[in-house]
Amino acid sequence: MALPTFSRRSFRVWQRNRDVFLHLWRAETVPVFAEPIFILVAMGWGLGGYVGSVEGQSYLFFIGPGIVASYAMFSAIFECTYGTYVRMHHQRTFDAIIATPLNIEDVIAGEIFWAATRSLITTCAILIVIAAFGLITSPWAILTPLLGVLGGLMFGAISMAVTSIVPSIYSYNYFFTLFTTPMFFFSGVFFPLSSLPEVVQKAAWFLPLTPMVNMTRALVQGRFHPGLLLELLYVLAVTLVFFLLSLYGMRKRLIK
Amino acid sequence: MSNMIEGRGLIKRFDGLTAVAGIDFHVGNGELLGFLGPNGAGKTTTLKMIYCAVPLTEGDLQVDGMQVGGECRRIKAILGVAPQEENLDPDLTVEENLRVYARYFDLPKQVARQRVLDLLRFFQLEEKAKSHIESLSGGMKRKLIIARALVNQPRILILDEPTVGLDPQSRHSVWQRLTRLRSQGITMIISTHNMEEAAYLCDRVIVMHLGRILAEGKPADLVNQHTEGTVTEVRLDAQPGAPLLKELARRQIAAVHVEDVLYLFTQVEPDVLQGMGIPSASLVQRPANLEDVFLRLTGTELA
Ligand SMILES: Nc1ncnc2c1ncn2[C@@H]1O[C@H](COP(=O)(O)OP(=O)(O)O)[C@@H](O)[C@H]1O
Ligand SMILES: [Mg+2]
Numbered sequence: 001m002a003l004p005t006f007s008r009r010s011f012r013v014w015q016r017n018r019d020v021f022l023h024l025w026r027a028e029t030v031p032v033f034a035e036p037i038f039i040l041v042a043m044g045w046g047l048g049g050y051v052g053s054v055e056g057q058s059y060l061f062f063i064g065p066g067i068v069a070s071y072a073m074f075s076a077i078f079e080c081t082y083g084t085y086v087r088m089h090h091q092r093t094f095d096a097i098i099a100t101p102l103n104i105e106d107v108i109a110g111e112i113f114w115a116a117t118r119s120l121i122t123t124c125a126i127l128i129v130i131a132a133f134g135l136i137t138s139p140w141a142i143l144t145p146l147l148g149v150l151g152g153l154m155f156g157a158i159s160m161a162v163t164s165i166v167p168s169i170y171s172y173n174y175f176f177t178l179f180t181t182p183m184f185f186f187s188g189v190f191f192p193l194s195s196l197p198e199v200v201q202k203a204a205w206f207l208p209l210t211p212m213v214n215m216t217r218a219l220v221q222g223r224f225h226p227g228l229l230l231e232l233l234y235v236l237a238v239t240l241v242f243f244l245l246s247l248y249g250m251r252k253r254l255i256k
Numbered sequence: 257m258s259n260m261i262e263g264r265g266l267i268k269r270f271d272g273l274t275a276v277a278g279i280d281f282h283v284g285n286g287e288l289l290g291f292l293g294p295n296g297a298g299k300t301t302t303l304k305m306i307y308c309a310v311p312l313t314e315g316d317l318q319v320d321g322m323q324v325g326g327e328c329r330r331i332k333a334i335l336g337v338a339p340q341e342e343n344l345d346p347d348l349t350v351e352e353n354l355r356v357y358a359r360y361f362d363l364p365k366q367v368a369r370q371r372v373l374d375l376l377r378f379f380q381l382e383e384k385a386k387s388h389i390e391s392l393s394g395g396m397k398r399k400l401i402i403a404r405a406l407v408n409q410p411r412i413l414i415l416d417e418p419t420v421g422l423d424p425q426s427r428h429s430v431w432q433r434l435t436r437l438r439s440q441g442i443t444m445i446i447s448t449h450n451m452e453e454a455a456y457l458c459d460r461v462i463v464m465h466l467g468r469i470l471a472e473g474k475p476a477d478l479v480n481q482h483t484e485g486t487v488t489e490v491r492l493d494a495q496p497g498a499p500l501l502k503e504l505a506r507r508q509i510a511a512v513h514v515e516d517v518l519y520l521f522t523q524v525e526p527d528v529l530q531g532m533g534i535p536s537a538s539l540v541q542r543p544a545n546l547e548d549v550f551l552r553l554t555g556t557e558l559a
Pocket of ligand 1: 301
């Protein structure tokens with residue numbers, strides 16, 4: 001089996017999605033800011049008052065970076081699950097596009113690049129929010145948007161691979177309840193993984209959100225350690241594997 | 257006249273089901289070719305093979321000298337495709353649908369802008385330029401799909417059932433535009449299960465049934481070859497019984513029945529029919545058409 005490849009033409013699909021987004025950005029902007037603010041206020045201030053300090057910092061301080069990483073994840077996942085599914089299945093947009101010089105791999109790659117862009121936008125928006133809460137203490141935070149892109153590519157690719165096999169739009173319920181939501185709770189966003197039993201800790205390390213949270217925390221707070229390099233490599237590997245899987249899976253699904 | 261498209265031994269199987277069962281055809285430069293056949297004949301599958309949306313199971317297919325399978329991007333660059341299924345982009349306005357589509361072909365912005373204006377005018381959609389797709393009528397959507405297929409100034413235009421589901425007025429409006437395009441020399445392939453459409457538009461028709469080609473030729477020639485020019489329709493009270501059919505066969509009268517209508521392709525005197533128990537009052541004679549060709553070849557109706 002030859003490796004699936006895409007071309008620069010995938011940019012055309014990215015442009016299409018950008019154009020649609022620019023139509024709707026007003027509708028999309030408020031939710032992007034609102035939810036993380038609610039969480040920071042409720043959990044950080046509210047719950048944080050009872051929790052005291054975590055790893056030597058205030059609870060609000062602790063959860064800030066994880067909120068950035070997980071909401072970036074949600075926006076990429078949403079794009080390549082429901083977003084892609086509607087365009088592919090209900091609107092038949094992909095059928096229309098592949099009658100032009102673009103092929104299906106270009107379309108899928110363009111969709112994932114767009115998911116990465118959504119993740120980038122969310123990352124920047126929430127960085128502004130946590131900056132307003134005074135939670136950014138390192139100039140390295142300026143690199144966080146890069147993590148937004150990387151995480152967006154990874155979660156976009158994972159979601160796209162799922163989209164390539166779901167029998168119907170309702171099947172995403174499984175993906176969300178069995179994968180996305182647990183990841184949100186067990187990736188070190190709300191409490192350090194060290195408070196979990198050893199076995200669960202090890203498993204949690206493999207959840208792709210875990211390294212994203214750790215890397216974001218490192219940049220936002222300027223605290224680095226060599227293990228981060230390994231986490232970065234892990235994310236790159238997962239991204240590559242799922243990117244290829246999704247190109248392959250979508251061709252299999254759509255070209256009969 | 258050189259051939260724009262040449263297909264040899266084309267077969268398409270979808271796990272187990274044979275949609276196209278080995279067909280050969282060609283389309284000449286500037287020709288308007290029609291695939292005529294009922295639902296499920298394999299028309300859409302054949303067209304999709306040409307525009308690389310469905311890979312061939314077997315056979316050889318060339319578009320303007322390029323091999324389908326190997327050179328799909330280059331092939332698709334010279335094609336315009338108006339699919340059977342409406343797949344306009346509902347997230348975009350009418351005008352944006354065309355501009356975004358032009359971008360898929362790497363058309364420069366200025367060129368695209370002018371072409372979009374021209375196409376909207378040609379299809380009388382100027383007033384709808386800023387509207388969203390859902391506010392268009394069925395006829396307008398069809399026209400927009402065809403306009404979209406023309407945005408790259410294709411050498412070959414592929415139209416899959418271009419007027420299915422349209423009211424007669426919109427249908428004629430589409431036909432008019434297709435006729436004008438043909439006079440500009442663009443090669444066209446349409447599929448249709450409407451014999452009137454095939455007869456009105458096509459230079460040449462390929463009659464398809466169950467994945468095979470049954471007949472091919474100019475619409476008028478097909479009618480002449482397969483009928484005597486006139487068909488007698490007999491409206492019976494019930495399905496014709498075996499004795500009647502046997503008697504028709506014995507007298508070598510070519511007949512096909514669909515439920516309680518009997519079609520006679522051989523000229524017979526009314527007295528003869530009366531002798532078989534068919535009253536003259538139930539007879540209607542009319543000129544033969546492409547529908548009759550299909551009826552005669554398959555024993556079933558087209559639509
Ligand atoms: N993707 C597909 N998977 C399975 N069967 C298909 C597929 N596409 C078409 N078919 C079958 O192939 C046959 C021919 O279909 P089609 O080419 O759409 O005919 P037409 O356009 O003449 O109505 C039909 O029996 C149809 O159900
Ligand atoms: Mg069809």
